[in-house]
Amino acid sequence: MSLNSATNSEVDAPISASPAIAGRSPRQIAWSRFKRNKVGMTAAGISIFLLSMSLFAPIxxxxxxxxxxxxNLEGxxxxxxxxxDLAGFSMEHPLGVIPGTGRDLLAQLLYGSRISFMIAILTTxxxxxxxxxxGIVGGYFRGRVDGYLGRFTDFLLAFPAFFMIVALSEPMVDRIEKFGIAEGNGARVLFLILFLSFFGWPGFSRLIRSQVLSLREREFVTAAQAMGATRRRIILKELVPNLWAPVIVVVSLSLPGYLASEAVFSxxxxxxxxPxxxxxxxLSNATRFVTVMPSFFLITAASLVIVVLAFNLVGDALRDALDPRADK
Known part of the structure; x- marks a missing residue:
């Protein structure tokens, strides 16, 4: 074998042996960033665990x-x-029992979380x-349509939502019961979902509107318009797929907010x-026994803090993972 052929084989070998560069989709890039966030992964695991415990509370x-x-009145x-033993942790009652009634605190927390999570998820x-x-309608059509929707959104944002819910709680619950839509706690749950949703959507619509205004001027939307695509196709095929990133982040941040809101109003x-x-x-019951049995209040308050904190940390991690300006 000649010197030139040997040299060529040595030069060609690394090139042929080098692995091909694999492309990654935006979803894969976001997942890779999220996995590197140890706090976010830990918070996601805690959130999934707590949701599973709430979902399968009877089991x-x-x-x-x-x-x-x-x-458990005997204790x-x-x-x-x-x-x-009932005053503290035991095998029969892992978190103790509730003063006054003797009901198991852990069972009450698990079953109570089902209603709290239901209200928070449906409201979100x-x-x-x-x-x-x-937000999509106002941002895409702009002009007079955007003006009317924007003024209505400003009108709702000007309302003191907390005081409105406090003032309208009893009359609206009575009205729901008179119409036969729901009774008792069902009417109260429906009232909270409707009113929290009614005062909660304007802020999110502003975010979506700003995103749509930016996307509307991008090249791929202009190209779709030049090719004769209908408005419906542009919205569903070009705009909506590019709006999932802020939606996912807002969902992860809104859920704990509504969870805390439900706890406040209850x-x-x-x-x-x-019953x-x-x-x-x-929490309301725990405040009556905070001096004689502080563990009741601390366990209940800590449960709410852990859930809200875990979801907020997941939202922060998702926001960083979906940020296109983040390091690849």
Missing amino acids: VCRVLGINPNDL LNSSGIPTG ATALTIGFFV FLGLGVQP ASTWGIL
Whole structure:
């Protein structure tokens, strides 16, 4: 073999052996960034675990041998305060029992979280659906349509939502019951979902509108218009797929916000009422025993803080992962 052929083989070998560069989709890039965020991954695992515990609360309680409705009055003293093993952690009652009633605290938290999560999820879905539609319509059509929608959005944003819900709670619940739509706690849950959604969508619609205004001037939209694409096709095929990133982030940040809102209104007596249980009701009950049994208040408050914090950390991690300006 000649010197030239040997040299050529040595030069060609690394080139032929080098692996091909594989392209990555935006989804793969975002997932790769998210996996590198240890805090976000930990928060996502905690969030999934808590949602699963809430969803399968009956099964979890059956496995642990606890029941949210059982009264353990034998473990309470004359003042209704737990004594002995029931006052703290035990195999029969992992988080103790509730003063006054003797109900298992862990079972009450699990079953209460089902109502809290239901209100938060339905409110988030309703508010974001309305805001998504209004934001796309206003941002794409602009002009007079955008002007009317913008002024209506400003009108809603000017309302003090908290005081409106407080003032209209009782009359609206009565009206819902008179119309036969729902009764009791069902009417209160429906009221919270409707009013929190009604006052929650304007802010999200502003975000979507700004994104649509930017996307509307991009080259791929102009090319679609030049090719004769209809408005419906441009909105569904060109705009909507490019709006999922802010939607995902807002969902992860809105869910804990509405979860905390439900707890606040139930704490104030405007949401779900006993004998049903939510985290707001448990917090309200815990304040009456905070001096004689602080563990009841601390466990309930810590549960709400952990859930809200976990979802917020997931939202922050998703925002960083979906940011196109982040490092690849």
